Amino acid sequence: MKLLSWLHRWTGGIVGILLAVIGLSGTVLLWEGSWIMLPGADDQATNDPAALGRSIAAALELDPGLSRITFAGEEIGLHQAIYGDGSGAYLAQDGTLIDRWGSMWERPELWLFDLHHYLFIGEAGKTVTGILGILLLGFSISGLILWWRTRKTFRLRLWPARFTTSAIVRHHRDLGVGASPLLILAASTGSLMVFPALSAWVLSPWAAETEARVLPVDLSAPDLQTDWSLVMTRAQAAFPQAAPRRIMLPVDSGEPIAIRYRQHFEWTPNGRSYVWVDPATATIVSVEDPASGDAASAVTEKYYPVHAAKVGGILWRLAMTFAGISLAMLGILATWSFWMKPMVTPNKMRKRGP
Known part of the structure; x- marks a missing residue:
């Protein structure tokens, strides 16, 4: 258990900010259709x-x-x-030009998409985001295991009660458990989209030769x-x-x-x-x-709409918004508490007593 806790803390301290970036950018993109305020954006499609x-x-x-x-x-x-x-x-749907840009930096939805999917570094960034998804899956599962011993003190809140190390750790633990079902789903669908070979292996029992x-x-x-x-x-x-x-x-x-x-x-x-x-x-x-198509392709087709809340209406979008905000909070505070926590020296340990 100590080794699992050590791995969880150190890995989270190293990649926490990247996970926070993924969580924040993904949350904003969930509501993309609501903040692209251009003429005709609300028109019904024909x-x-x-x-x-x-x-x-x-x-x-x-x-x-x-x-x-x-x-x-x-x-x-x-x-x-x-x-x-x-x-x-x-x-516009009649062919009228509404807006034009020379690069993605001129449209927030484009550079946010690139940040979320590629971290601004192309295909290498896409691989990194896939690995981050696998790590998030590991964090969610290991966090549930580590939380089980302290389950009687569970209290779900979005913000720590105090900005002390112990309060932040307690908040991180409880928020992570509360968001873990959604984070596991987001991490799984995201990684399987990035690594189609992994998806093909997972779904191979339901795949048919084409x-x-x-x-x-x-x-x-x-x-x-x-x-x-x-x-x-x-x-x-x-x-x-x-x-x-x-x-x-x-x-x-x-x-x-x-x-x-x-x-x-x-x-x-x-x-x-x-x-x-x-x-x-x-x-x-x-x-x-x-x-x-076969059952495997039918499942594969569901990855993106579930991950990006393109199905399920407003309730599922709100649920994934909670997941994205939670991931950002978990990543930022985990990094802060890991790197900013004062070092505990042997002298301090002796002063604290057994």
Whole structure:
């Protein structure tokens, strides 16, 4: 038990601030749709293929280096266009430009997302956040074990009663236990998203073998001007009742356009129903329907919406907000108490007595 306590304290003291950053940034992102105060942000999303096609054309007029567009949805009533150079724009659903930025630093929701997922250091940061998730899982479990001996003194509060070492330790212990179910869920879903190989191993008993998808690359007339309204109209025919969520333009000539749809049973906000379309002829070349997937893929699809409170309504969002604030408090106070606690020397121990 002493070794477990030592590992818990030392590891928490080292990574506590990083966990606090993850908790705070994630909490703010939970309410992203409420604080993006731009004209049209509260508009109800419409899924008219012709209007979507005009918006795509408008985004391409701004910059032909368009990479993707996330269409207006339940959270925000604006289309978000992202370009290959990292710039982007918000467009109203009629294609009108609402806001444009040259880098992520000009939009708080973009740099907060990068901070939460990548810690501003790219793919290496993504790996670090995944490891932090695994450590958080370990902290939550070890904290429950260490708390059990003092369970009779449990008192849940968001703020320590006093700023003394003993009060902070007691607060850390009780708050950690109170938030542990949510923290375990957030840590598990976050790490499994970052490490898909780990997720595949965990869910392997429920996975089924699937054949590799081969998309045609010999697309006709690649230089022909794309009719975006026709592309969206024909793609919608593959999933007539689904909501169009994102279009991803091909990087290289001869590749199809990828369009994501969200069917009624999907939890992921942007869906995982794919339609690939020939940009020259607006012909559907391939479709991926998650309704025909295995149990493992159905579980994988739930990671992000549960982690980011994209399902469950206001109650689940409030629950995850409590988890995020708790993680920030636990991380900050654990670091403070670990590094700022006065060193206990042998002389002090003798003065305290047995």
